[in-house]
Amino acid sequence: MNYLYYPGCSLEGTSAEYDISTRLLMAAAGVQLEEIEDWSCCGATAAESQSHLLSYVLPARNLALAEKMNRSKEILVPCSACYLNLKKTEAIIKKDKPLLKKINTVLAEEDLVLKGEMKVRHLLDVLSNDVDIEKIKAGSHHKMKDLVVAPYYGCQCLRPFKIFDDPEDPHSMDALIQATGASVFDWDMGGQCCGASNTSTKPEAGMALVGNILKAAHGADAILTVCPMCQMNLESNQKKISHKEGLDLDIPVLFLPQFLGLAMGKTLTDVRLDLNLSNTRAFTEKAI
Amino acid sequence: MGQTTNDRLLAMTETAKEMVGTCIQCGTCTASCPNTEFMDITPRHMWRLLLTDHMDAIFSSKSFIMCSSCYYCTLRCPRGLELTAAMSLLKQAASKLELKQFRRSSLFYKSFLDSVKKHGRVKEMEFMTQYFMAMKNPVLPFAYAVLGLKLLSKGKVHPEFPFGSKGKLTALFNKVAELEG
């Protein structure tokens, strides 16, 4: 199995541990990743609130670069926001030919052409459908059996495209969690919104959503995420919200591949748990 | 000239209006939205106002700015309308018209895109600094200072210094601006 790999800006900076643990886990599962050469930002949520065309041109540039490499037809993307932007572009150029033409007029500035041959896949899709779960089972020897973890999916890997999971009642992480021996925390917040960039631009609204998720996670040993934006929102606001609500909402938050990597015998240093912003001590004491 | 603000808003939101043309006012979007608590007009009501050309009411409201693009409304709308995309169009219009209540979000996004234009990728520290400077709000950076320091200490962001090189994606951005007018 091999994929072209689009890390995206967050994985180069604020979520370096997501990048490192994804590469590590994929290597352990026998999957080869090849980074798209000279990739650029997908536009995040910024482009679509500023310009319609730009919000497709930015992802399109990366799809065109991937086509040029032409070594695999599938692009693996760990960040849900990047995934959705790339996926939206993949989908719309199949239907909207005038838009494709416009995109190509812009891309011509860099001598790039987009044909529309690439398929975009989320990391969670690849983990739950392509990777052999027996490898995770065999590698982890039931190591996480004392833990109860809460799978958090967020929005953009589930909606609006219904590709690999139920967009209202997601469960694709369950089997992966159980393969490590851990139990799945029973909650219905997995597919709820973390507020996305509202936590920066409209804090009162954003914090309310983060607070609801943290409160519902009470009793779990950790929350697992598959998106840098969700991870940042859930990790960096725990103190503020705990203080405001007069509750202790401290909970370790890990990226899914960090958790799976640890289960398969990687060390805390390997998966860079030191980079997480939440306090992970309670988790490591129980898990290792 | 001679065009009223209302006319300009109308023209810019014509597409959004077409997108919600077959709305049956069932309220599923409102019931699905996690942010209605912070909206002065519900999503259902907003589509109604849009379809009846009450642009002033829409653009003096904060509702569409509160949308966090969770796609629940798009997923559940019985008419299959692309509501999240319609919200984005309203955000674009508000940003182009430099509406006051959208200023904070708009500057945030503009600073973000400036960083992308220059480097091809987001330099988080640079874009946050630019955002704070543009907001000219001395209290605002303070709200992020704790997080900023934590990220710096973990080596996750790097202080950026402005430099004069030609932007990496300038050609693409200029072409987009030319085509969109």
Ligand code: SF4
């Ligand atoms: S869910 Fe769709 S049809 Fe129902 S009110 Fe909202 S936009 Fe209209």
Ligand code: SF4
């Ligand atoms: S996409 Fe926006 S408007 Fe629709 S339900 Fe989510 S937050 Fe509300």
